[in-house]
Amino acid sequence: MELTGGELRIEALGVTLGRRRVLHDVSAILRPGRLTAILGPNGAGKSTLVKAAAALIPAAAGRVRIGDEDVARLDPRERARRIGYLPQEATVHWNVAARDVVALGRLPYRSPHAAPSADDRAAVERAMADTGTLSLADRPVNELSGGERARVLLARVLAGRPRWLLVDEPLASLDPAHRFDLVDRLKAAAAEGAGVAMVLHDLMLAASAADDVLLLQDGRIAAFGPAAEVLTPARLAAVFGVRVVPVMIEGRPIGIPVARLDR
Numbered sequence: 211m212e213l214t215g216g217e218l219r220i221e222a223l224g225v226t227l228g229r230r231r232v233l234h235d236v237s238a239i240l241r242p243g244r245l246t247a248i249l250g251p252n253g254a255g256k257s258t259l260v261k262a263a264a265a266l267i268p269a270a271a272g273r274v275r276i277g278d279e280d281v282a283r284l285d286p287r288e289r290a291r292r293i294g295y296l297p298q299e300a301t302v303h304w305n306v307a308a309r310d311v312v313a314l315g316r317l318p319y320r321s322p323h324a325a326p327s328a329d330d331r332a333a334v335e336r337a338m339a340d341t342g343t344l345s346l347a348d349r350p351v352n353e354l355s356g357g358e359r360a361r362v363l364l365a366r367v368l369a370g371r372p373r374w375l376l377v378d379e380p381l382a383s384l385d386p387a388h389r390f391d392l393v394d395r396l397k398a399a400a401a402e403g404a405g406v407a408m409v410l411h412d413l414m415l416a417a418s419a420a421d422d423v424l425l426l427q428d429g430r431i432a433a434f435g436p437a438a439e440v441l442t443p444a445r446l447a448a449v450f451g452v453r454v455v456p457v458m459i460e461g462r463p464i465g466i467p468v469a470r471l472d473r
Contacts, residue, residue: 216277217241218263218374218405224271225255225262232258233429235272240422242373242405245397247416247437249409250426251450256409257298259426260376263407264295276374290318294372296364298379302351308362309347312338315369337369338362340395342388356383364392368399375399377408381415393419413450417441417464425449441465 218240225233233255240246248256261267263274265282274281276292284292294315302311315337316330326334338344341361346354351362360383367375375396381389397419400406407424410416416423416437423440425433427449433440443454443465451472454465 216275216279216373218407219275219277220259220263220272221275222272223259223262223269223274225258225267226270227258227267231270231429233262236426236429236431237272238424238431238434240405240407240424243400243403244421245400245406245408245419246422246424247408247410247420248424248426249411249413249416250432254426255429256426257378259424260295260378260407260409264293264376265289266295287318290370290372292372293374293376294367294370296367296375296377296380298382302359302363305350305352307348308343308351308354309334309338311351311362312343312365312369315366318370333369333371334365337365340368340398341365342391357385357388360384361388361392364395368395372404374405374407377406379409379411381410381412389415413441413446413454413467414464418459418462438463447471 220236220238223233223236224231236259248259250256262269281289312334313326316326316333320327338347341364343361343365346358346362351359360380364380380392384392396406396408420437422435423437424431425440432449433445443456446452446454446465451470452467453469453471455468456463456465
């Protein structure tokens with residue numbers, strides 16, 4: 211994929227949903243070529259952050275830039291080339307073949323009603339191969355399992371070859387083997403030059419897979435930096451209210467939650 215792109219700069223970002231302020235003065239610089247895990251308790255603002263970064267919901271304050279360009283001001287087709295967003299819900303509203311769903315990721319690259327180009331077809335094939343979904347290509351997408359649909363939707367995002375992948379809790383419907391496969395694919399995208407930001411609840415997976423961690427609490431940044439520096443037992447206890455036992459797995463320090471602090 212060999213992508214290059216600017217840093218994702220989140221600058222004093224505030225977001226209000228309804229009458230409630232969900233994000234408060236969030237600032238961070240996410241770098242391409244790295245996988246950033248976005249962690250925090252329920253209601254911390256994780257999903258809101260990635261939606262705002264993709265300009266899917268408006269900012270009440272601050273802005274998000276890729277390099278020097280304000281994401282919210284980009285032409286929608288250009289924004290779709292720069293940012294691929296994968297939501298939590300593995301749902302598709304039209305029961306078309308899985309290959310046709312993946313091909314939707316190429317729409318920002320061609321004129322309306324134009325036939326797919328050779329590049330489009332090659333990108334779809336590569337994305338499906340990378341996600342292990344080629345065997346599903348001709349099956350109606352709503353007849354797939356939740357985990358299979360999740361992989362097809364990831365293939366759709368990868369087919370667009372975006373500079374940034376913003377992924378919101380992609381692992382819920384996947385079995386353990388496919389969880390590792392998906393994370394490995396996202397790490398490979400980062401290694402090829404894309405930036406990846408992924409909302410997670412799994413602290414162990416974040417510790418083992420992420421380069422950086424952005425930790426949210428009550429809509430504010432509690433910590434941001436390299437995973438080993440952020441995911442300390444003391445900080446996890448303070449943010450999540452859990453007791454953590456540090457262990458070394460494959461040479462990386464990983465904290466394993468073992469109990470709530472109030473028990």
